[in-house]
Amino acid sequence: MNDKFNIVSHEFDQPEIPTQLESRQWDLAIVGNPDSDERSVVARDYAVAHSKNNLLLRYENNTIYVNNELVTRGRLQTLVESAKSVLIEATALACPELLILLKALTTRGIREISFLYLAPLEYRRNLKGNLSEHRDFDLSVNCRYKSVHGFMTDLTDTPVGQAIFFLGFEKSRLGQAFEQEETLREWQKYAVFGVPGYEPGWENDALANNVHHLAANSFEVRYVAAASAASSYKLLNDLRKADKTARPIVICPLGTKPHTIGAALFLIEHNEGQEATLLYDHPNKSTGRSSEVRRWHLYDVTW
Numbered sequence: 091m092n093d094k095f096n097i098v099s100h101e102f103d104q105p106e107i108p109t110q111l112e113s114r115q116w117d118l119a120i121v122g123n124p125d126s127d128e129r130s131v132v133a134r135d136y137a138v139a140h141s142k143n144n145l146l147l148r149y150e151n152n153t154i155y156v157n158n159e160l161v162t163r164g165r166l167q168t169l170v171e172s173a174k175s176v177l178i179e180a181t182a183l184a185c186p187e188l189l190i191l192l193k194a195l196t197t198r199g200i201r202e203i204s205f206l207y208l209a210p211l212e213y214r215r216n217l218k219g220n221l222s223e224h225r226d227f228d229l230s231v232n233c234r235y236k237s238v239h240g241f242m243t244d245l246t247d248t249p250v251g252q253a254i255f256f257l258g259f260e261k262s263r264l265g266q267a268f269e270q271e272e273t274l275r276e277w278q279k280y281a282v283f284g285v286p287g288y289e290p291g292w293e294n295d296a297l298a299n300n301v302h303h304l305a306a307n308s309f310e311v312r313y314v315a316a317a318s319a320a321s322s323y324k325l326l327n328d329l330r331k332a333d334k335t336a337r338p339i340v341i342c343p344l345g346t347k348p349h350t351i352g353a354a355l356f357l358i359e360h361n362e363g364q365e366a367t368l369l370y371d372h373p374n375k376s377t378g379r380s381s382e383v384r385r386w387h388l389y390d391v392t393w
Contacts, residue, residue, distance in 0.1 A: 093327050094359045095393045097320040097352070102386040105211075107136060111388065116204065118173035119144040120191055122182030129208040129383045130182040137179040137206060145169060149187045152239055163239075167194045175202040180351060185343050185370055186238040188354040193240065196358055196393070205389040207347045209288050209317070211382035233372045235270050241357060241368040245273050248364070251337030252329060253277040255309075256322065256345035256353060258284070261299035263344045263371055268307060271369065277340070281309040282325065284316025284346045288384070292316070296345070314349065319389045322352030330360065342369040351389060 102108035119141035124130035138144045148155040154166055161169070170176065170191075178191055188205075195203055236242075253274055257264060268274055281304055287293040293316070304311065314321045330339060341357060343350040360366035 098390045100388040105383040116177040119177040121179040133181040171198040180205045207387045209385040211384040255342045256349040258345040285313035319348040319351040322349040326356040339366040
């Protein structure tokens with residue numbers, strides 16, 4: 091069986107708008123709040139300038155806001171249905187917002203969807219003057235894992251299956267998952283790291299910060315290029331197909347945004363009947379969590 095989505099990746103190793111993207115246009119751009127850091131502002135400005143119309147999306151406490159007004163999922167579908175091509179500015183938008191958007195777009199039959207993501211020059215570390223803490227990052231404030239309507243289930247009532255964790259720099263997020271959802275210890279667990287990383291050596295920070303939890307909870311480790319949405323999507327489909335017993339799959343996207351894009355596409359494809367569900371902690375992003383723009387990524391998705 092072929093996978094539903096086809097993903098074509100474009101990468102531009104420069105901080106300025108790539109000449110190849112200067113002529114791109116979409117019917118609709120959907121952007122997030124760019125307050126977290128400067129690359130989100132650059133990405134938002136590009137998306138707005140290269141679309142006929144744009145919407146500001148925010149998801150908070152199981153509520154959707156478009157242009158700061160509360161909307162239903164049905165209303166969101168109405169707002170996007172006239173577009174033939176849509177650009178999702180994924181630098182600022184988080185996993186729940188990507189899922190909600192993809193659900194609305196695919197329900198309305200919109201088949202040309204692009205994701206824009208700008209990788210940073212550097213992430214903010216929390217050194218506190220102590221070189222022994224050089225792997226600590228100040229990227230977000232941890233929150234509890236809670237549902238996204240339509241994409242999460244009660245794990246205590248779910249048959250034991252496969253749990254796939256896409257991991258990044260923040261070790262506390264993985265620890266919180268096992269503290270809150272103890273039943274996960276019984277699942278077959280995979281840890282997915284971004285290798286190669288955006289820059290040489292970045293993957294070592296992610297590995298070192300999560301190694302304690304990996305050893306304590308019997309993970310199998312997989313590696314997918316940090317910038318590859320297509321490879322993360324393929325990995326999930328490969329793991330699903332390899333499991334002949336068709337057990338449920340829980341996806342926990344705590345790693346790179348391209349990995350989250352691939353995970354969101356997989357969830358959209360396999361969420362019916364709770365074949366695949368989401369585990370997510372809704373972190374509050376730290377202001378100024380990264381600096382400048384290092385690289386542009388555009389992912390064109392058709393289905």
